[in-house]
Amino acid sequence: xxxxxxxxxxxxxARWWEFAVWILLLLLPVLLPKxxxxxxxxxxxxxxxxxxxxxxxxxxIVSLGHAAFFGTGAYAAALFAKHINPDPLTGLLVATLVSxxxxxxxxPGILRGSDLTRLMVTLGIALILQxxxxxxxxxxxxxxxxxxxxxxxxxxxxxFDLMGQTAAxxxxxxxxxxxLLLRRWVHSPFGxxxxxxxxxxxxxxxxxxxxxxxLMAVYTLAAAIxxxxxxxxAQTTGFASLDVFGFDRSADVLLMLVIGGTGWLWGGxxxxxxxxxxxxxxxxxxxxxxxFWIGLFLVLLMLVGREKLLRPWxxxxxx
Amino acid sequence: xxxxxxxxxxYGMLLFVLAIGLSITLxxxxxxxLAHGAFAMAGGYTLVLLMQKAGWPFLPSxxxxxxxxxxxxLVLEVTLYRRMYHKTHLEQVLFSIGLTFMAVASVDYLVxxxxxxxxxxxxxKGRTELWDGALGMGxxxxxxxxxxxxxxxxxxxxxxxxxxxxxLRASVDDRRVAAxxxxxxxxxxxxxxxxxxxxxxxxxALGAEVLGLDPVFPLKFMIYFLIVVAVGGTSSLTGPLxxxxxxxxxxxxxxxxxxxxxxxxxxxxxxxxxxxxxQGLFTRGNA
Amino acid sequence: MKTFLxxxxxxxxxxxxxxxxxxxxxxxxxxxxPMTGQQATTGKQIEAAARLFMAQNGDKVAGRKVExxxxxxxxxxxxxxxxxxxxxxxxxxxxxxxxxxxxLALATAPIATQSKTPxxxxxxxxxxxxxxxxxxxxxxxxxxxxxxxxxxxxPKNGIKRVVTLVSDYGPGIDAERFFKERMxxxxxxxxxxxxxxxxxxxxxxxxxxxRDLKPDALFVFVPSGAGAAxxxxxxxxxxxxxxxxxxxxGDLTDDDQLNDMGEGALGVVTSxxxxxxxxxxxxxxxxxxxxxxxxxxxxxxxxxxGYDGMRVIYEALKNxxxxxxxxxxxxxxxKGQIFESPRGQIFxxxxxxxxxxxxxxxxxxxxxxxxxxxxxxxxxxxxxxGKTK
Numbered sequence: 001x002x003x004x005x006x007x008x009x010x011x012x013x014a015r016w017w018e019f020a021v022w023i024l025l026l027l028l029p030v031l032l033p034k035x036x037x038x039x040x041x042x043x044x045x046x047x048x049x050x051x052x053x054x055x056x057x058x059x060x061i062v063s064l065g066h067a068a069f070f071g072t073g074a075y076a077a078a079l080f081a082k083h084i085n086p087d088p089l090t091g092l093l094v095a096t097l098v099s100x101x102x103x104x105x106x107x108p109g110i111l112r113g114s115d116l117t118r119l120m121v122t123l124g125i126a127l128i129l130q131x132x133x134x135x136x137x138x139x140x141x142x143x144x145x146x147x148x149x150x151x152x153x154x155x156x157x158x159x160f161d162l163m164g165q166t167a168a169x170x171x172x173x174x175x176x177x178x179x180l181l182l183r184r185w186v187h188s189p190f191g192x193x194x195x196x197x198x199x200x201x202x203x204x205x206x207x208x209x210x211x212x213x214x215l216m217a218v219y220t221l222a223a224a225i226x227x228x229x230x231x232x233x234a235q236t237t238g239f240a241s242l243d244v245f246g247f248d249r250s251a252d253v254l255l256m257l258v259i260g261g262t263g264w265l266w267g268g269x270x271x272x273x274x275x276x277x278x279x280x281x282x283x284x285x286x287x288x289x290x291x292f293w294i295g296l297f298l299v300l301l302m303l304v305g306r307e308k309l310l311r312p313w314x315x316x317x318x319x
Numbered sequence: 320x321x322x323x324x325x326x327x328x329x330y331g332m333l334l335f336v337l338a339i340g341l342s343i344t345l346x347x348x349x350x351x352x353l354a355h356g357a358f359a360m361a362g363g364y365t366l367v368l369l370m371q372k373a374g375w376p377f378l379p380s381x382x383x384x385x386x387x388x389x390x391x392x393l394v395l396e397v398t399l400y401r402r403m404y405h406k407t408h409l410e411q412v413l414f415s416i417g418l419t420f421m422a423v424a425s426v427d428y429l430v431x432x433x434x435x436x437x438x439x440x441x442x443x444k445g446r447t448e449l450w451d452g453a454l455g456m457g458x459x460x461x462x463x464x465x466x467x468x469x470x471x472x473x474x475x476x477x478x479x480x481x482x483x484x485x486x487l488r489a490s491v492d493d494r495r496v497a498a499x500x501x502x503x504x505x506x507x508x509x510x511x512x513x514x515x516x517x518x519x520x521x522x523x524a525l526g527a528e529v530l531g532l533d534p535v536f537p538l539k540f541m542i543y544f545l546i547v548v549a550v551g552g553t554s555s556l557t558g559p560l561x562x563x564x565x566x567x568x569x570x571x572x573x574x575x576x577x578x579x580x581x582x583x584x585x586x587x588x589x590x591x592x593x594x595x596x597x598q599g600l601f602t603r604g605n606a
Numbered sequence: 607m608k609t610f611l612x613x614x615x616x617x618x619x620x621x622x623x624x625x626x627x628x629x630x631x632x633x634x635x636x637x638x639x640p641m642t643g644q645q646a647t648t649g650k651q652i653e654a655a656a657r658l659f660m661a662q663n664g665d666k667v668a669g670r671k672v673e674x675x676x677x678x679x680x681x682x683x684x685x686x687x688x689x690x691x692x693x694x695x696x697x698x699x700x701x702x703x704x705x706x707x708x709x710l711a712l713a714t715a716p717i718a719t720q721s722k723t724p725x726x727x728x729x730x731x732x733x734x735x736x737x738x739x740x741x742x743x744x745x746x747x748x749x750x751x752x753x754x755x756x757x758x759x760x761p762k763n764g765i766k767r768v769v770t771l772v773s774d775y776g777p778g779i780d781a782e783r784f785f786k787e788r789m790x791x792x793x794x795x796x797x798x799x800x801x802x803x804x805x806x807x808x809x810x811x812x813x814x815x816x817r818d819l820k821p822d823a824l825f826v827f828v829p830s831g832a833g834a835a836x837x838x839x840x841x842x843x844x845x846x847x848x849x850x851x852x853x854x855x856g857d858l859t860d861d862d863q864l865n866d867m868g869e870g871a872l873g874v875v876t877s878x879x880x881x882x883x884x885x886x887x888x889x890x891x892x893x894x895x896x897x898x899x900x901x902x903x904x905x906x907x908x909x910x911x912g913y914d915g916m917r918v919i920y921e922a923l924k925n926x927x928x929x930x931x932x933x934x935x936x937x938x939x940x941k942g943q944i945f946e947s948p949r950g951q952i953f954x955x956x957x958x959x960x961x962x963x964x965x966x967x968x969x970x971x972x973x974x975x976x977x978x979x980x981x982x983x984x985x986x987x988x989x990x991x992g993k994t995k
Contacts, residue, residue, distance in 0.1 A: 128587055289428055427642075578801070
């Protein structure tokens with residue numbers, strides 16, 4: 001094997017700790033049955049963050065409106081379950097496809113312009129969808145949310161229970177599958193070309209990488225996965241409301257990804273766990289003003305830089 | 320119809336004053352400052368608190384709103400923002416979002432989350448009706464238009480006819496060369512940021528009556544400031560002015576004629592404009 | 607024989623210890639409130655009222671200690687549902703309460719049904735909420751109750767042509783519908799119905815439209831906290847001078863904001879179930895205690911919903927001797943409760959589990975240098991007309 005393919009392939013071998021972490025994760029509903037709800041929530045958000053990583057970490061596009069696809073998936077799954085078929089897996093497929101279609105349609109918007117333009121376009125799309133969902137309240141329930149979503153049992157056997165155990169296993173299983181798929185993708189020539197585009201667009205174009213096609217493809221993929229996460233969210237909570245499109249959601253997931261680290265798929269998971277734990281702890285202490293502490297954390301994180309913050313032994317040194 | 324136009328223009332001028340600081344900051348320092356709305360909020364609350372708690376009259380309070388926000392901007396620029404200039408846009412976005420969260424929570428804690436109400440002085444209350452009600456002009460809105468127009472004109476004069484303005488424009492165009500020519504870029508940044516924040520504060524104070532004022536003000540209106548800057552571009556003063564007017568009129572007219580769609584119109588318009596001309600509607604070629 | 611008696615004694619002792627053990631375990635009340643976000647003032651008012659009630663009545667009922675757990679849902683239905691689930695499964699609360707907005711209550715309803723936990727709705731006001739779960743009891747009010755009262759009063763007082771302006775969500779749509787129906791019944795007319803988005807409302811263009819339509823009056827419903835913005839715009843457009851009266855439900859002249867609205871609010875007539883200046887001894891005591899405990903903050907109708915909600919829970923606990931019989935027994939003890947609240951006499955309808963109360967017609971007047979909603983008429987024991995069952 002040439003040195004290129006060895007070095008490129010180096011990242012793709014699964015390290016031992018990755019197996020360990022996944023086994024631990026899958027056992028969580030058994031180990032911590034009381035927190036199954038939190039487990040499924042964090043898993044779903046982690047998947048959402050992973051999809052954003054594709055766009056941000058691997059392609060360098062700053063998006064403040066990724067919740068547009070999350071929300072589309074959520075409403076698609078909820079409406080499908082309510083009006084057509086309550087089977088979760090079919091609903092999930094529908095949610096993914098609908099979001100992918102939307103992603104494809106919106107992807108030309110992120111190709112051109114500066115960072116600010118992309119920020120505005122992505123934000124704008126999310127806001128438009130939120131308004132649409134609000135206006136079409138005879139379908140979506142508007143500001144009151146979509147009620148009465150009763151899910152059928154997963155694979156015909158496992159009912160969604162109050163404790164949230166089924167939901168946790170469901171979310172974990174789906175996320176693991178997607179993670180494995182993404183891993184393959186990211187370590188393929190497709191994934192490498194994305195990194196090339198992120199690092200230097202001009203050069204990537206110079207060596208013949210089809211810039212627009214790649215960006216559109218990755219954006220569509222990210223939209224599909226975000227929609228998958230959204231669909232799971234709607235299914236496990238039995239509910240969909242306007243804030244699935246909200247700016248808060250987009251901002252939160254961006255924050256999680258940055259905390260966890262972009263450019264390696266684990267960032268989404270780590271960030272989701274860290275952020276949610278932080279959030280739970282802080283808001284238990286001060287239910288009203290927890291946003292202040294999150295804000296402070298953000299400011300410090302950005303000032304100091306993620307690398308330094310997570311390595312306390314470097315705090316004294318000047319970089 | 321004319322009243323609508325009048326309302327839209329007033330709204331647009333207000334947005335201009337609020338957003339111009341953001342536009343200059345972005346153009347000059349290439350810094351996406353999403354916390355701009357927090358400075359506006361600071362100005363608004365300064366006005367309200369001075370009038371309610373300290374019994375100050377309206378006009379001096381407005382002036383103080385400008386001063387307090389400008390000072391706040393100055394202090395933050397020197398201590399915090401300066402360290403963020405060389406970082407990526409993503410980090411700047413998250414940093415400023417963090418600042419905004421802190422500001423929102425602090426104000427909520429210190430003042431409470433109810434809508435703040437401004438008691439206008441008598442000469443600003445009232446309304447003039449022309450042509451049998453076809454054009455109704457609230458005196459306050461009229462005052463806003465006048466003040467903002469003067470400000471716009473003043474800023475333009477500052478940019479074009481003063482030395483500081485020339486230095487500012489040079490720094491925007493090419494920072495390195497400007498520094499090489501002996502322009503103290505750091506001072507320019509500091510002064511500009513302060514003025515931009517002060518203007519935001521002024522806008523927040525003037526807008527408290529029209530737009531409302533509560534702790535979530537920065538988050539609610541941030542999108543509008545961003546639209547003005549993205550559509551108007553950052554390389555001129557007239558760009559954001561026209562974009563703000565366009566936005567104001569479109570918003571007011573949209574909500575009047577098609578209330579079912581409301582804010583939807585503004586967002587769609589923005590997305591379409593940006594997809595058609597990513598560098599903004601009024602910028603020359605490659606910005 | 608002796609062994610038999612001994613056995614019985616042993617079992618009795620064991621039984622009593624078990625009972626005692628159960629009595630030692632505290633009874634938890636889980637309040638899910640919007641403490642942040644647009645409806646934060648609602649959360650604050652209810653929290654203050656709940657704590658006031660506990661301070662006044664102690665934290666022990668029927669030998670059991672009562673614990674209050676307050677969680678913020680930020681006004682987001684997803685969060686409300688998840689928090690409710692956690693409270694029921696992890697914290698093992700005996701009762702859920704709060705719910706600042708209709709979507710929050712509707713989202714949580716399935717949890718109450720599934721876990722057989724009574725849910726006391728202290729703020730949300732759409733009629734269908736009590737039908738979403740057999741475990742829901744309401745101590746707030748419904749828009750239907752208030753709108754119908756106004757729909758009766760207006761035509762009798764020279765107001766024939768009205769434009770309605772409501773926030774576009776459950777309660778707003780209820781208000782619009784019931785007011786319109788009652789107006790039509792009384793030979794009045796609703797010439798236009800406008801709906802404003804719930805989030806980030808901008809009233810100026812809508813009010814301009816109303817101005818151009820030139821009705822006798824404008825009927826407004828907006829959630830607690832948004833009334834000031836409407837009032838401001840109304841006055842700024844000179845609508846009062848153009849001869850358009852402002853009427854609405856009491857959310858418009860929310861006690862929380864009323865005093866800051868300025869003299870322009872004088873004379874506005876609203877219909878509601880609670881005014882801070884309601885002339886009764888019980889109310890005076892409540893308002894004074896509330897102001898004292900909260901830095902002079904005036905209680906509003908949200909606070910009264912929370913205060914009475916706590917009373918309903920405490921009474922039910924007393925009647926079930928500390929919650930014996932679980933959620934179903936508590937629920938049964940909540941139905942049919944009747945007592946005097948700071949707002950007047952109320953009772954919880956045993957059939958619909960909804961609140962039956964007096965609706966007052968009030969006018970904004972100045973009293974002791976402050977603006978208050980002064981009641982001048984009352985419609986007694988109004989049942990929610992919005993029930994379909």
